[in-house]
């Protein structure tokens with residue numbers, strides 16, 4: 001019998017609503033990401049790429065790629081001999097990613113698909129990553145199992161996510177800032193503020209880093225570990241296949 005790891009993830013996200021929401025905010029997503037992370041999100045992804053262990057000529061998959069920044073960071077490392085695929089189910093987020101890909105000459109194959117049913121054969125990639133995406137899927141273990149399935153034995157899986165800080169005081173401040181700040185920043189960036197009310201709710205129902213590590217293990221990954229960044233608000237999980 002499966003351990004009740006997912007009990008803490010109550011009110012699983014509705015994929016139809018999540019997809020419609022990301023279609024709506026696609027145009028303001030990058031600006032919001034930069035405002036909310038003070039530009040640090042690029043650094044976090046670079047660290048994620050390091051932990052993915054890829055090098056020139058490798059192949060990598062970025063799941064829930066959105067506007068493609070994790071995929072572009074992978075592409076910079078695998079180089080022109082390598083291949084990066086970015087997958088997402090929001091056509092509008094992918095449209096922004098494709099536009100950036102052409103504009104910056106960072107060639108990534110962007111494909112529409114579902115993280116819970118990846119359209120790739122077993123052992124296709126050297127690594128797979130997911131950035132701020134796993135929080136949005138209704139079945140985290142299945143998404144991890146899929147990421148693991150498409151990576152060759154010995155390859156790596158990396159997950160970058162927002163997490164709730166554990167330090168008393170900072171935890172409360174973070175909750176307040178998120179509840180009030182995210183919708184305000186959303187409106188300032190010209191997006192639907194209510195879409196950014198979803199953000200704090202999705203972080204709150206998300207499992208803590210220890211539980212997420214156990215979910216990775218249940219999904220069949222080897223030696224799952226995590227690093228806590230940015231004073232406790234970011235968790236970078238990584239494991240071998």
Ligand SMILES: C[S@@+](CC[C@H](N)C(=O)[O-])C[C@H]1O[C@@H](n2cnc3c(N)ncnc32)[C@H](O)[C@@H]1O
Nearest residue numbers: 022064065066088089090093114115131133136
């Ligand atoms: C917060 S954005 C993250 C985008 C990007 N990875 C980043 O690091 O900025 C979450 C993305 O997950 C995508 N997503 C959510 N559930 C998905 C699913 N089941 N299959 C594919 N994409 C999904 C959304 O469409 C959205 O683009």
